[in-house]
Amino acid sequence: MSVIKVSHITKDYGNQRGVFDVSFEMNEGEVLGFLGPNGSGKTTTIRQLMGFMKPDQGEVTILGMDCFNDSAKVQEKVGYLPGEIAFMEDMSGLEFIRFMAKMKNMKDMSKAEELMKFLELDARGKMKRMSKGMKQKIGIVIAFMQDTPILILDEPTSGLDPLMQNKFVELIQNAKKAGKTILMSSHIFEEVENTCDRVVMIKEGHIVATKTMDDLKKNRLKHYEIHFFDESEAIAFSQKYPQSQRDKKIIHLMLKGHTNQLLQDLSEYDIDDFNARPQSLEELFLHYYGGEQ
Incomplete structure (x- = not known):
């Protein structure tokens, strides 16, 4: 079953910036690596999937719902980690996690506590004093704590040390075993190789290749x-x-x-x-x- 469908979307910012006639689909339980250098169109595509912007042309759907027109319903089904997280710096990490849980109407915090323990995160300190790596862990906790069927992760291990990158790979592998559908933009190739079923490569706003990991390894x-x-x-x-x-x-x-x-x-x-x-x-x-x- 097609869970995520991106059909011929174009978002043109001018000067050849944006995405142009981008199409790909994801099936239930699939982990897809979305690869490309900075400025290639990964985040623009992801923001359209999250309903933050409407494509100039084409259509983006998740579970058959239009990502822009039905964004509130779509976001209930998606755990999202943005490439740049907007934190409330005067809050402690724990306060921010609880604030986000309240926004998502979450009553049970046991999954968030389990994730903090797994990521070795002490979230009691003020956000403004936290390192990039600690803030990234908080973003990961927020993306995973709702236990949604779909995860969309934009450069999820940015700022994490190699040990934590390995822990994140384990987190993805466990989510994959649980049948979750995961779209993950990344530039860390070991991470993609160890987690993804398929990769979509994007360059200057255009898809340049779509390959299964088996095909890539074979060839x-x-x-x-x-x-x-x-x-x-x-x-x-x-x-x-x-x-x-x-x-x-x-x-x-x-x-x-x-x-x-x-x-x-x-x-x-x-x-x-x-x-x-x-x-x-x-x-x-x-x-x-x-x-x-």
């Missing part, structure tokens, strides 16, 4: 770093593989598929060291962006 190249004992052998090998790059005795090579043929070719040489790793999602992303950024 990604492997990066090989081969250290030869003798530079003349490295030169001879690089002539067999003209796409390789050589730095004296070291060869860097990107190949798709099995390594059998490569290992067979290398058996003719004296090898000092051999390293292999899969192409990262970031490298794939740059491939779809034509090597920019």
Whole structure:
């Protein structure tokens, strides 16, 4: 069942800023990574999904409801984490969480307390004295505490340290097991790789690729770093593989598929060291962006 549907939306701010003819859908229980550099149109798309602005053209629906005209009903079904959270700086973190719970007509705070414990968040201090990371944790608590069927998260781990980024991945994986539908904009590729079923890549307001994670993993190249004992052998090998790059005795090579043929070719040489790793999602992303950024 299609839970989120973005149909040919355009929001034109002029000077080629905005989003143009953007379309994608999300099914129930799916986790979608929405990828793109700053200014590519991720937040503009998300703000239309939340009903904060109306598209110039096209339609955005969640659970069959128009995101702009039925925004109040839509927002009851969505846990939202904005890219830039507007905090009330004179409140303590706890007061702000309770204030947001009251706005959402929440009576039971047990989920919020569970999330604060999980994120190791002491929210008693004043917001104005909190670090970016602590404020981000408060935003995550507010997005998840209502236990909604849909989560829309704009750069959710911005400001979190690596340990907390891992905790957040665990949070997403648990929400996924619970059958929630999650749209997550991100630039942290490990985060996307460890949580998402599919990615939509956006560049300058246009969708440039939509891929399943399985497809991306299946088609990604492997990066090989081969250290030869003798530079003349490295030169001879690089002539067999003209796409390789050589730095004296070291060869860097990107190949798709099995390594059998490569290992067979290398058996003719004296090898000092051999390293292999899969192409990262970031490298794939740059491939779809034509090597920019």
